[in-house]
Amino acid sequence: MRKKIIAGNWKMHGNLAQVTILVQQLLELASIQPITAECIILPPVIYLPVIANKLRDSNIQWGAQNVYPKNFGPYTGEISGQMLQDYSCRYVLVGHSERRQLFNETEKFIMEKFHHIKEHGMIPILCVGETFAEREQKLTEKVLATQLNVINETNTGCVNTIIAYEPRWAIGSGQAAQPEQVQSAHAFIRNFISNNNQNAQMVPILYGGSLHRYNAVALFAMPDVDGGLVGGASLDAQHFVDIMRCIN
Ligand code: PGA
Numbered sequence: 001m002r003k004k005i006i007a008g009n010w011k012m013h014g015n016l017a018q019v020t021i022l023v024q025q026l027l028e029l030a031s032i033q034p035i036t037a038e039c040i041i042l043p044p045v046i047y048l049p050v051i052a053n054k055l056r057d058s059n060i061q062w063g064a065q066n067v068y069p070k071n072f073g074p075y076t077g078e079i080s081g082q083m084l085q086d087y088s089c090r091y092v093l094v095g096h097s098e099r100r101q102l103f104n105e106t107e108k109f110i111m112e113k114f115h116h117i118k119e120h121g122m123i124p125i126l127c128v129g130e131t132f133a134e135r136e137q138k139l140t141e142k143v144l145a146t147q148l149n150v151i152n153e154t155n156t157g158c159v160n161t162i163i164a165y166e167p168r169w170a171i172g173s174g175q176a177a178q179p180e181q182v183q184s185a186h187a188f189i190r191n192f193i194s195n196n197n198q199n200a201q202m203v204p205i206l207y208g209g210s211l212h213r214y215n216a217v218a219l220f221a222m223p224d225v226d227g228g229l230v231g232g233a234s235l236d237a238q239h240f241v242d243i244m245r246c247i248n
Pocket of ligand 1: 009166170171172173174208209210211229230231232233
């Protein structure tokens, strides 16, 4: 049985007062409405100490949205895996489409980050997904295969790894992909990483891109969808908990 996971990517939203209220609301709701899925919060990195402190005795996990793949050194403005470990981060997003697109992150750089996360005993949430133009040109599987190579080229690529399929055109658009489109991409992903690797059956594959409480049931009903990576809707504690309850 694969783990069911719901992760909330808060991106660059909120201030100290807002994130403190949000995490408090989440804790309260989660205690009233028990959650069976693993819940992960990915706040802006500057709020990690506050979040880690609040969540320490709960069953909600936390992680980072990014990492720089060096332990220390002259890398102004960057944060290493070692530093994230100081706040007991268990998960780190890598390859998110906003980083690929807005910060020109290459496959090589993403691979370095992927290794760095694993070397520090944390779990990468590798994001993959095609643009609308690539889908129109029937290039979805080709794009996914390129982005997934990092898994096949790493000995432990399928151990302690999470994949998030996030079609770029669905992110923040209010228009999630159709459940059948998602199932087909997830099945392709699982098949692609299964190449000589039995552990592939255990890799959770999450869906992300305008995932909300009104479309979550249909998406989670797909056999290869093991949960979700939620952006906008994770900023509302009730909506986020409602999405988690759709997975039961
Ligand atoms: P969204 O973002 O839910 O706001 O579409 C998802 C993501 O970027 O991870």
